[in-house]
Amino acid sequence: MSAATAQLVRRQGYQSQNTSSGSIIDYWGFAVRVFPCANDPGTCEYFDAVYGGHEVGILYTGILWATIGGILLIWAIGRHFWGRRRASETVTHEYPAVETSPKVSSGGISRIARALSATRRAYFLPESLRFIFGRTTRLQLTVLAILTGYLAIWSFAGITYKSWITPVKGYDNLFQKRSSLGPWSDRIGVLAYAMTPLSVMLASRESILSQLTGIPYQSFNFLHRWLGYIIFVQSVLHTIGWTVIEVNYYQPQPQVAEKWIKQLYMIWGCVAMILIFILFLLATPWGIRLTGYEFFRKSHYVLAMVYIGACWGHWQPLKVFMVPGLAIWLFDRLARATRSALIHYQYLSDGSMGFQTASAVVTTFPDSKHGDVVRLDYPFAQSPWDIGQHFYLCFTKASIWQSHPFTPLSFPVEKNGTVTHSYIFRAKAGETKKIANMADAHPAKTDNDPLTTPVVMQGPYGENLVEHLTPDVNVLCIAGGTGITYVLPIVHWLVQQPLSLNRKITLLWAVRRAHDVDWVRRELSAILAMVSTNLLEIMIHVTREDEDERLALPRKNEKEASDHISPASSSRSLGGALNTFNSGKPDLAHAVEDFVSGTVCGRTTVFASGPGSMISDLRAAVAKQNSGARVWKGDARFDVELKCDDRLEW
Incomplete structure (x- = not known):
């Protein structure tokens, strides 16, 4: 034995x-x-x-x-053979410029699948x-x-x-x-x-x-x-x-x-x-x-x-x-x-190959009440990631034992062998707070000598959010605060696509104060410069603006440090498409219902990132707009999908 x-x-x-x-x-x-x-x-x-x-x-x-x-x-197997169409597989001119009826024709199997999906969301999407x-x-x-x-x-x-x-x-x-x-x-x-x-x-x-x-x-x-x-x-x-x-x-x-x-x-x-x-x-x-x-x-x-x-x-x-x-x-x-080793294995300054960290320029937007907002920008030699993917960033000056997930704000396009990374986050505690404190202790001396910090990346992770956005899909992007990083690249991608007159695109962004728009001013300006028609609507809701507090709040590491932004001046500086500044929190249920009812044809995808309460409200609102019976009858407008930033659960 x-x-x-x-x-x-x-x-x-x-x-x-x-x-x-x-x-x-x-x-x-x-x-x-x-x-x-x-x-x-x-x-x-x-x-x-x-x-x-x-x-x-x-x-x-x-x-x-x-x-x-x-x-x-x-x-x-089903995902491989019966998956949804990709945006790259469609031909834009096949969609008419003007739709006389909101109903769309589709194959029997496709219509059954969409009707079942809409029914599932109606009953299983709420919390x-x-x-x-x-x-x-x-x-x-x-x-x-x-x-x-x-x-x-x-x-x-x-x-x-x-x-x-x-x-x-x-x-x-x-x-x-x-x-x-x-x-x-x-x-x-x-x-x-x-x-x-x-x-x-x-x-x-x-x-x-x-x-x-x-x-x-x-x-x-x-x-x-x-x-x-x-x-x-x-x-x-x-x-x-x-x-x-x-x-x-x-x-x-x-x-x-x-x-x-x-x-x-x-x-x-x-x-x-x-x-x-x-x-x-x-x-x-x-x-x-x-x-x-x-x-x-x-x-x-x-x-x-x-x-x-x-x-x-x-x-x-x-x-x-x-x-x-x-x-x-x-x-x-x-x-x-x-992953980290491969992405950071680069040519060094002496011509040899080795591990090279990214050098991120740090810009801070002070907020003593709710936590400073920090923006990081840096170019890096790599292939572009898919829109919607995120990276884990390790701030080596703070700690080499921690990394945090962040979605790039910048549009992933390669120029001269590099891709620009831009991130914003609110520094409340932990490693992110250390970065804000470092900026407070060592502010940038001049525009040509900015404050930088080394960053180690891991990624990218996540799904391609625009992969299935065919020209018949209407898009509603909703963000709260720094959640704008999740949805803004989607809008940037949409305005670069071939013209589709029937598509409706709206960005709704809720911020505490009007000058929070400064976080992404350059990206918003770039997007608005590409829009030659009224196909894009941008609505910004200022939820907690206090006039005395706003005027007393300085900004640093910004060229316009002496300026104070009001809703009207922000609208004028960013362009005519940004003409809606609202006070108070948005009514998300009404916003979703109004958007869906205002579409000409096609289904809708709602992209959202923000506080947990906002996501909860959106799940209920989107579920209410789904109707499998109406989709089965050919009205694709009641096929409404919700994509959320799950980083909130990490």
Whole structure:
């Protein structure tokens, strides 16, 4: 008998049977069994239930992963063969200049698909149970409910539910209880192990799930978090179940309990339970607020990998689920480092090749009440990214251990071998606040000698937002504050496309003060200079402007530092298309309804980035405008899609 086999027999020591009295039967992922059973009939029947339940449980985990794999395979194939048209695949002149009817003709399959999509958004786009799940759509909750129900079924199916009272060898009139609690506790433990690779996969930035489905990796964060909670509950129930068995059901006590808890596999089990309990506490909203997001993120990486190692030590036969979890995590970290290495491997000033950081020019827009806004601009030798993609930026003067996701404000076009990166962000705390403080301490001396800081990039990540914006798609862009970085490149791209008179394009931007327009003045000016017709409407809502506060607020590192901007002067300086400055927060429901009703034909895509409350309102507003019945009848205007910046959930 091998050492591993002997160890597994000892771990199943309650068989109370000498291994020399029978043969050893291996069970995949479980302790070996001595057969034939030489114990009393009740104990032998119990072992039949234990091992039979385990075999069925392993089969169910196979079915579970086959289901997941099948869904992903079908999704990937369908996305490849029946995906939406790309903007590059359309011919602009095929669309008439004037549409006499809002109805559009389309193929039966296409119309069914659009009608189903509109129906799905109408019912599943709004948020529900926010007090428990936060700002989460009904679709995400439905997927979570399906997964939870699926796991619940496999947790209870195929188990013999019965109790056995059996004698204890060597003791007169001493009996122990054996019940279905044992195979049930094993089952949920196996399922917790089986879900570990999926949990790691859902958290990966270099996500194979995104490659197969086209869904951005950050959209899986909700499922990752709640699947982690499910695994925690499974672990707790598994631990409670076996504690009751070993401390209460088995006899004599406390001898059985003391022998059980001292075994190596149980020591590792206790370590794993402590680690997942800490992971659970730190991953709650209260834990993140208490310790800070960066501490949570770094500790989560370390604790999760040590937890996987402890699970391996607790039950080595199921390492088949732990190895993929570790492999996925290691691949993700290696791919991230490789991305940074490739993008920063540049020609150095001495002509050699090496790692070269980007040198970003820092411009600040002070705001003592809500946090300074910082703008970074720098050219870098690389290929253009897709509009809508983002980069992780590491500010090496602040910390080399942290990076934050930012969407480039600049339009990705290569000039003389370089692409210009521009970012704006509000510096409230942490690393971004350090950049603002650095600008305060060392302001730019002159325009020719600006303040700079080294930046290391990782990316790009995310989806191409304009890939499916065919000329028949109307576009409504809504931004709040620095969320303008997400939508402005889309508008920039749209105004460069061939003329489509039926397309409606509107940008709605809510800012606290009128002079916040200065953040993106050069980009807005460039866009307005390209617009020769009234196809683009820009509406800016000033939500918290206070005249005395506005006049007292200086700006620095800007040429117009002595100027003070009013809505009227901003409108005149940027061009005639920017003629709508409104006071107060916009009514998003009315804005979406008014936009959709004002379109001539075609579907609508709403792009949005801003505070969580704004996104919640937009989800409800867009859902209200969707109607599968009207789309089925040919009115494509009621096919309204919403694309949000999911960085808000990171």
